[in-house]
Amino acid sequence: MSATDFKDGLIKEIPNLRAFAASLSGSMQLADDLVQDTLLKAWGNSEKFEPGTSLRAWLFTILRNTYYSLYRKRGREVQDSEGTYAERMATHGNQESHLDLADFRKALAKLPEEQREVLIMVGATGLSYEETAEICGVAIGTIKSRVNRARTKLAELLSIGSLDDLGPDRHSAAAIQKVASEVAGT
Amino acid sequence: MNNVDLAMAATDAGGDPDGEVTLDPKVQESIGRSLRAHYDDIVNSPVPDKFLVLLAQLEATEHRAAGASNDERN
Numbered sequence: 001m002s003a004t005d006f007k008d009g010l011i012k013e014i015p016n017l018r019a020f021a022a023s024l025s026g027s028m029q030l031a032d033d034l035v036q037d038t039l040l041k042a043w044g045n046s047e048k049f050e051p052g053t054s055l056r057a058w059l060f061t062i063l064r065n066t067y068y069s070l071y072r073k074r075g076r077e078v079q080d081s082e083g084t085y086a087e088r089m090a091t092h093g094n095q096e097s098h099l100d101l102a103d104f105r106k107a108l109a110k111l112p113e114e115q116r117e118v119l120i121m122v123g124a125t126g127l128s129y130e131e132t133a134e135i136c137g138v139a140i141g142t143i144k145s146r147v148n149r150a151r152t153k154l155a156e157l158l159s160i161g162s163l164d165d166l167g168p169d170r171h172s173a174a175a176i177q178k179v180a181s182e183v184a185g186t
Numbered sequence: 187m188n189n190v191d192l193a194m195a196a197t198d199a200g201g202d203p204d205g206e207v208t209l210d211p212k213v214q215e216s217i218g219r220s221l222r223a224h225y226d227d228i229v230n231s232p233v234p235d236k237f238l239v240l241l242a243q244l245e246a247t248e249h250r251a252a253g254a255s256n257d258e259r260n
Contacts, residue, residue, distance in 0.1 A: 003248050032234060123221040124226070151214060154217050
């Protein structure tokens with residue numbers, strides 16, 4: 001693979017890298033720093049990429065490792081001091097989803113990282129369960145379990161607003177039913 | 187229902203090994219749509235020029251390095 005082909009491949013993946021980085025870090029500014037680091041590392045290690053395999057999966061692995069080794073703490077500090085990108089980022093485009101995008105992002109930011117990252121990878125990026133498992137270095141069953149927990153928790157957060165409002169029965173059927181009836185009513 | 191929703195539904199149909207709550211399919215669909223709305227919103231936003239500049243610089247540096255090593259051989 002020529003340097004130009006590799007560069008073109010990286011350019012195509014930048015939008016996905018930004019979206020994944022923002023989902024991980026909770027900040028668009030941190031996301032762009034993270035994407036820049038990822039591109040530099042990818043360029044410096046381009047000989048390790050095997051042509052024919054998924055460039056996206058390879059880049060996500062680099063980005064994720066970079067995030068957990070260097071950015072995780074910064075992400076928390078930014079979220080603490082400035083609020084999450086979810087609350088600050090201007091949204092554009094039409095919103096066909098019945099759930100308000102800003103509300104959804106706030107709820108997403110409250111998920112534990114290990115659940116959030118797999119939910120994004122499996123649910124939005126086009127990566128397979130197998131690729132996601134490989135990127136995270138865990139078994140496919142673990143990915144499936146995390147996705148299930150993530151969706152259950154999101155349903156709770158979106159129906160009640162805050163975990164603090166939840167009673168001891170976190171999996172309350174009433175809470176789930178509330179979301180279901182809202183969906184049905186839309 | 188698209189492939190992602192089908193994949194998620196199939197996962198649930200496979201049972202829940204940890205005895206977790208299985209969500210109503212409509213709730214799952216709604217979450218799936220919101221997830222993609224969140225992600226696609228960022229994917230479709232303009233890419234900062236600095237990334238393209240950075241990659242162009244890296245490529246130019248590599249070309250110069252390749253040229254230099256060719257000169258040495260010649």
